[in-house]
Amino acid sequence: MGTGVKHLLDFQGWTVEGIQGILETADVMKEVLERPVKKVPALQGITVCTAFFENSTRTRTSFELAARRMSADVLTFAAGASSLSKGESLRDTIETLNAYKVDAFIVRHHASGAAHQVAKFSGKSTINAGDGRRAHPTQALLDAYTMLKEFGKLEGLKVTIVGDILHSRVARSNAELLDLLGADVTLCGPATLLPKELQKGRVKLTNDMQAAVKDADVVMALRLQQERMNGGFLPSMSEYALTYQVNERLLELAKDHAIVLHPGPMNRDLEISGSLADSERSRIIAQVEYGQAIRMSVLYHLLVGKK
Amino acid sequence: MGTGVKHLLDFQGWTVEGIQGILETADVMKEVLERPVKKVPALQGITVCTAFFENSTRTRTSFELAARRMSADVLTFAAGASSLSKGESLRDTIETLNAYKVDAFIVRHHASGAAHQVAKFSGKSTINAGDGRRAHPTQALLDAYTMLKEFGKLEGLKVTIVGDILHSRVARSNAELLDLLGADVTLCGPATLLPKELQKGRVKLTNDMQAAVKDADVVMALRLQQERMNGGFLPSMSEYALTYQVNERLLELAKDHAIVLHPGPMNRDLEISGSLADSERSRIIAQVEYGQAIRMSVLYHLLVGKK
Amino acid sequence: MGTGVKHLLDFQGWTVEGIQGILETADVMKEVLERPVKKVPALQGITVCTAFFENSTRTRTSFELAARRMSADVLTFAAGASSLSKGESLRDTIETLNAYKVDAFIVRHHASGAAHQVAKFSGKSTINAGDGRRAHPTQALLDAYTMLKEFGKLEGLKVTIVGDILHSRVARSNAELLDLLGADVTLCGPATLLPKELQKGRVKLTNDMQAAVKDADVVMALRLQQERMNGGFLPSMSEYALTYQVNERLLELAKDHAIVLHPGPMNRDLEISGSLADSERSRIIAQVEYGQAIRMSVLYHLLVGKK
Numbered sequence: 001m002g003t004g005v006k007h008l009l010d011f012q013g014w015t016v017e018g019i020q021g022i023l024e025t026a027d028v029m030k031e032v033l034e035r036p037v038k039k040v041p042a043l044q045g046i047t048v049c050t051a052f053f054e055n056s057t058r059t060r061t062s063f064e065l066a067a068r069r070m071s072a073d074v075l076t077f078a079a080g081a082s083s084l085s086k087g088e089s090l091r092d093t094i095e096t097l098n099a100y101k102v103d104a105f106i107v108r109h110h111a112s113g114a115a116h117q118v119a120k121f122s123g124k125s126t127i128n129a130g131d132g133r134r135a136h137p138t139q140a141l142l143d144a145y146t147m148l149k150e151f152g153k154l155e156g157l158k159v160t161i162v163g164d165i166l167h168s169r170v171a172r173s174n175a176e177l178l179d180l181l182g183a184d185v186t187l188c189g190p191a192t193l194l195p196k197e198l199q200k201g202r203v204k205l206t207n208d209m210q211a212a213v214k215d216a217d218v219v220m221a222l223r224l225q226q227e228r229m230n231g232g233f234l235p236s237m238s239e240y241a242l243t244y245q246v247n248e249r250l251l252e253l254a255k256d257h258a259i260v261l262h263p264g265p266m267n268r269d270l271e272i273s274g275s276l277a278d279s280e281r282s283r284i285i286a287q288v289e290y291g292q293a294i295r296m297s298v299l300y301h302l303l304v305g306k307k
Numbered sequence: 308m309g310t311g312v313k314h315l316l317d318f319q320g321w322t323v324e325g326i327q328g329i330l331e332t333a334d335v336m337k338e339v340l341e342r343p344v345k346k347v348p349a350l351q352g353i354t355v356c357t358a359f360f361e362n363s364t365r366t367r368t369s370f371e372l373a374a375r376r377m378s379a380d381v382l383t384f385a386a387g388a389s390s391l392s393k394g395e396s397l398r399d400t401i402e403t404l405n406a407y408k409v410d411a412f413i414v415r416h417h418a419s420g421a422a423h424q425v426a427k428f429s430g431k432s433t434i435n436a437g438d439g440r441r442a443h444p445t446q447a448l449l450d451a452y453t454m455l456k457e458f459g460k461l462e463g464l465k466v467t468i469v470g471d472i473l474h475s476r477v478a479r480s481n482a483e484l485l486d487l488l489g490a491d492v493t494l495c496g497p498a499t500l501l502p503k504e505l506q507k508g509r510v511k512l513t514n515d516m517q518a519a520v521k522d523a524d525v526v527m528a529l530r531l532q533q534e535r536m537n538g539g540f541l542p543s544m545s546e547y548a549l550t551y552q553v554n555e556r557l558l559e560l561a562k563d564h565a566i567v568l569h570p571g572p573m574n575r576d577l578e579i580s581g582s583l584a585d586s587e588r589s590r591i592i593a594q595v596e597y598g599q600a601i602r603m604s605v606l607y608h609l610l611v612g613k614k
Numbered sequence: 615m616g617t618g619v620k621h622l623l624d625f626q627g628w629t630v631e632g633i634q635g636i637l638e639t640a641d642v643m644k645e646v647l648e649r650p651v652k653k654v655p656a657l658q659g660i661t662v663c664t665a666f667f668e669n670s671t672r673t674r675t676s677f678e679l680a681a682r683r684m685s686a687d688v689l690t691f692a693a694g695a696s697s698l699s700k701g702e703s704l705r706d707t708i709e710t711l712n713a714y715k716v717d718a719f720i721v722r723h724h725a726s727g728a729a730h731q732v733a734k735f736s737g738k739s740t741i742n743a744g745d746g747r748r749a750h751p752t753q754a755l756l757d758a759y760t761m762l763k764e765f766g767k768l769e770g771l772k773v774t775i776v777g778d779i780l781h782s783r784v785a786r787s788n789a790e791l792l793d794l795l796g797a798d799v800t801l802c803g804p805a806t807l808l809p810k811e812l813q814k815g816r817v818k819l820t821n822d823m824q825a826a827v828k829d830a831d832v833v834m835a836l837r838l839q840q841e842r843m844n845g846g847f848l849p850s851m852s853e854y855a856l857t858y859q860v861n862e863r864l865l866e867l868a869k870d871h872a873i874v875l876h877p878g879p880m881n882r883d884l885e886i887s888g889s890l891a892d893s894e895r896s897r898i899i900a901q902v903e904y905g906q907a908i909r910m911s912v913l914y915h916l917l918v919g920k921k
Contacts, residue, residue, distance in 0.1 A: 033408050037352030039380075045651030047679070057384065058403065065354070065382055065407055073653075075679055077671065087840075088879040096672065096878060099902035100679055101647050226394075264403060265395040288406035340715050344659030346687075364691065365710065372661070372689055372714055533701075571710060572702040595713035 008298055009115045009128045010135040011176045018301075019141075019181065025297040026145055026290070032069070033292055040296075042304050043072035049102040051094065051118065052129070053079040053109040058265065059129050062288075063106050063138075066295035072303075075102055090114060094121040104303055107131070125302045133167050138298060139263055140173035142291040144181060146283050147218055149290070150259055155182035158255075160212045162246055163222030163271055164233070165205075166193040170222060170263045175203045188212035189244060192233060209244060216254040220261040221246040221272040237270060247273035251281060259283045315605055316422045316435045317442040318483045325608075326448075326488065332604040333452055333597070339376070340599055347603075349611055350379035356409040358401070358425065359436070360386040360416040365572065366436050369595075370413050370445075373602035379610075382409055397421060401428040411610055414438065432609045440474050445605060446570055447480035449598040451488060453590050454525055456597070457566055462489035465562075467519045469553055470529030470578055471540070472512075473500040477529060477570045482510045495519035496551060499540060516551060523561040527568040528553035528579040544577055554580035558588060566590045622912055623729045623742045624749040625790045632915075633755070633795065639911040640759055640904070646683070647906055654910075656918055657686035663716040665708065665732065666743070667693040667723040672879065673743050676902075677720050677752075680909035686917075689716055704728060708735040718917055721745070739916045747781050753877055754787035756908040758795060760901050761832055764873055769796035772869075774826045776860055777836030777885055778847070779819075780807040784836060784877045789817045802826035803858060806847060823858060830868040834875040835860035835886040851884060861887035865895060873897045 005018055032040055048067045052060050055078070064074045077097055094105070094117075104125040107118045112132030119126035130136040147154055159178055165171045165187045178185045179201040187198060191207045199205045206212050213219055224240065234240055251258060260272070260281045268274040277284055312325055339347055355374045359367050362385070371381045384404055401412070401424075411432040414425045419439030426433035437443040454461055466485055472478045472494045485492045486508040494505060498514045506512045513519050520526055531547065541547055558565060567579070567588045575581040584591055619632055646654055662681045666674050669692070678688045691711055708719070708731075718739040721732045726746030733740035744750040761768055773792055779785045779801045792799045793815040801812060805821045813819045820826050827833055838854065848854055865872060874886070874895045882888040891898055 038354070038408055039352055045653055047652065057386075061382060061384065062407065065380075068380060073679075073682060075675060077675065079671075087881060089882065092878075092880060092882070095899055096902050097675075099899050100676065100906055101652055101903070264399075266399060267394060268396065268399070285402055285406050288403050289408070292407055345661070345715055346659055364693075368689060368691065368711075369714065372687075375687060571706075573706060574701060575703065575706070592709055592713045595710050596715070599714055 006302065007119045007126045007128075008137050008302060009119060009126065010137055010173065011140075011180060014180075016180060019177070022141060022294070022297050022301055023145055023148060025300055026293040029293040029296040029300070030290070032296070033289070039069050039071060041071045042300055043067065043070040045073075046070075046104070046303055047073045047075055047100075047102045048104045048106060048299070048303075049075040049077055049097050049100075050106045050129075051077045051079070051097060051108075053090070053107070053114070054130070056108055056130070059108065062291050063127075063129060063295055066292055067106075067299060069292070070296055070299055072299070075100065090117060091121050094118050098122045098124065104299075127298060127302065130169055133169050133172065135173045135176075136169040137173050137177070138291070138295055139170050140177040141298070142287055142294040143174055143220065143261060143263075144177055145290045145294055146261060146287050147183075147259075149286070150283065151217065151257075154178065157183040157217045158186070158215055159183050159218040159220065160186045160188060160216040160254075161220045161222065162188045162209070162212065162244055163224060164193045165189045165198065165222075166195050166233070167225060168222050172198070174220070179203055186212045186216070190234065190240075209250065210253060213250050213253045216258055218259055218261060219246055219251065219254055220263075223263060223265065224267055224271045226267070241270050245269075245271060245273060246276065248276050248279065251276065261287055264288065313609065314426045314433045314435075315444050315609060316426060316433065317444055317480065318447075318487060321487075323487060326484070329448060329601070329604050329608055330452055330455060332607055333448075333600040336600040336603040336607070337597070339603070340596070346376050346378060348378045349607055350374065350377040352380075353377075353411070353610055354380045354382055354407075354409045355411045355413060355606070355610075356382040356384055356404050356407075357413045357436075358384045358386070358404060358415075360397070360414075360421070361437070363415055363437070366415065369598050370434075370436060370602055373599050374413075374606060376599070377603055377606055379606070382407065397424060398428050401425050405429045405431065411606075434605060434609065437476055440476050440479065442480045442483075443476040444480050444484070445598070445602055446477050447484040448605070449594055449601040450481055450527065450568060450570075451484055452597045452601055453568060453594050454490075454566075456593070457590065458524065458564075461485065464490040464524045465493070465522055466490050466525040466527065467493045467495060467523040467561075468527045468529065469495045469516070469519065469551055470531060471500045472496045472505065472529075473502050473540070474532060475529050479505070481527070486510055493519045493523070497541065497547075516557065517560060520557050520560045523565055525566055525568060526553055526558065526561055527570075530570060530572065531574055531578045533574070548577050552576075552578060552580060553583065555583050555586065558583065568594055571595065620916065621733045621740045621742075622751050622916060623733060623740065624751055624787065625754075625794060628794075630794060633791070636755060636908070636911050636915055637759055637762060639914055640755075640907040643907040643910040643914070644904070646910070647903070653683050653685060655685045656914055657681065657684040660686045660718070660917055661689055661714075661716045662686045662718045662720060662913070662917075663689040663691055663711050663714075664720045664743075665691045665693070665711060665722075667704070667721075667728070668744070670722055670744070673722060676905050677741075677743060677909055680906050681720075681913060683906070684910055684913055686913070689714065704731060705735050708732050712736045712738065718913075741912060741916065744783055747783050747786065749787045749790075750783040751787050751791070752905070752909055752912060753784050754791040755912070756901055756905040757788055757834065757875055757877075758791055759904045759908055760875060760897050761797070761873075763900070763904070764897065765831065765871075768792065771797040771831045772800070772829060773797050773832040773834065774800045774802060774830040774868075775834045775836065776802045776823070776826065776858055777838060778807045779803045779812065779836075780809050780847070781839060782836050786812070788834070793817055800826045800830070804848065804854075823864065824867060827864050827867045830872055832873055832875060833860055833865065833868055834877075837877060837879065838881055838885045840881070855884055859883075859885060859887060860890065862890050862893065865890065875901055878902065
């Protein structure tokens, strides 16, 4: 076991086999999470540092719980609350944390590319937990895993991702991963929020919601970052919801077995209708559950055997 | 052992026997806390989530330490600092935390009834750590335990609770529990802050401090929430202190053996005189100590045997 | 082993032998930190409370990781985020935390002398992690340890400390410790920031940078607290940097083997030039590393054998 890869920053340099290894080990971890005692000793004595330069209790919590369930020690570094926000450079902060002798970093940062810098500065195994608009690979892995558990395979699935594609690291990482694994991806949103360079391989762009959702197996609604509204990128929220809300009426165009995903947290009745989120089509809670298994699996592949 | 009760939301549905079970196990936990190594393996492999939607370092800390001393893993979710405060519903937040496969919730929330909702949404054992003005049952249990350690029994004790009764979950939970256990409770405060519906069973209301404290065995001063001052509920602080401060002169009316309690944190020389808080009558530090034993006992009764 | 000393508040009451004991045990801990599994069972069952009334993620994190690597349980109490900041006295807060049955306190506070009060109020082993402008003894110990690892001895070393001496607990603790251990200390900064009372024993004061750094073995730049600028203590930052920045040109005056220290976090190109901080002379990362070993050693000396 083990992928031979040291970091998970994005999917550059990852092979289909490496990714399949992660998805297979996630099955083992999923089974661990169904036991009364949800703990394995794989990372005993290992210290994992969550370095979050952007506030995200949800993602940090998911990673820390996954690490602790592998018996790792966790060093929480939430930079928002820190004196290190007093003008210290990213490099100095990481070199300081590194000098505490941690074995791996899990990084979230508002700047695209920050996770690569952490990997370089620290020399330690680094997991990107979201950097700017660039990548959020464990989210894409848990999304792929959710589809796999539903349909048994990813090849040939039609996956439609709806929302502010331009600013979304979730959309970018999903497009990268799903293309690699053989799914057909349609990215859909207002024309101003569809970056042309994402159209390649099996990935298509459109601002036509009906066409995008037609015959889809999976429809993913992205969280609408309400702070974007001020940037002039989007009209009013109600106008956005009128055209781009993922809801039950829209889903009638998709395949009968189509499922709905959302990376959370949701703005109910904005980017997704509350009734659809609570319907039988929704796998939103499953995504969160599988996120634990995926993160445990990623930690396993990157860290076991490096002690 | 075990009460057969799944939640501690308030004392509805609890029997005197069930509560006595909690108080008896607290004796065992108190003894554990006197050992050099204050730890028992009872909750090994169990994950307890403290979901605090209202900031309270003190209460959260007390619960988390209690859980860790039972060898549980603790998932801290402090919503104040969280991105989940960005408009996510309570239900979505709880379902997300629940999907991380936690075994129990300890909830604090500014809305009355929130703990019941968490129990319903999660389906997991839930402890109410204070919801709105409704209930704070572990505080009432530790108060009752403090009285029990002092006087050997609760039946027939005269317990006087002084302050802003209207907004106090501590007063409500104490009234509910002490009435059940056979103590006579007097709730005393300004007339505008005495909700009529609390007058039932052994519970009396009065705005006459002298009558309330006369022959009392226990006098409890409630914390004055200074933000209430702005609501027009109370005159100036000094005027409040003049009439309703619990102090040594007032305690001369109580029984010779009378003790003084306060749920903390205190506003010294406002709702309680500093000298009384430091006097031999004070059991305020004992309350904090016993709070550890009570919370360990509650966790034991709700969770052991459910692994 | 064990120094027989209960607290580390400053170096009053410490002997050279006691300090040498700390420095020697740090060697053992340094070796533990080089192992794959960086953990020893020395403090199993012990609960250490970090009571930080002044925000310092860096220092708190270093202590907590050290404590957990000794297998202690850690109770984090960050008062900034706490409801206890609502006017509760230091004594009431400490007595409350103490009633949770913690075994030791690690305290940071904005008021000089606060750590002594915590030791008195709690009766428990107390480590001062920085109180006002008074003392920060573990910083001084890790600085001394860094010099010791470099030069094999401290006697006769010329150590120059540059910056805002007046407000610096790091300068005070270093002067106290280095004087005790036989090094010659020069404190250098603007005349208005050089408190006369520090001139005693082997400690000299000067505002002449060239003289201060000439033939130095060690040059330590203090962090410039930018908020001081407003107090009228200092001219503009660029003017300060012009005269008192520690940089490569200045270091030409020092001994060939001279090293540079900084307690962190750095304002690069303000109190220290970035290129010097990254040069071969810099031991700034080593300081952070050795900080782990020193803090583990201090915890060992104060707490082992007291269980």
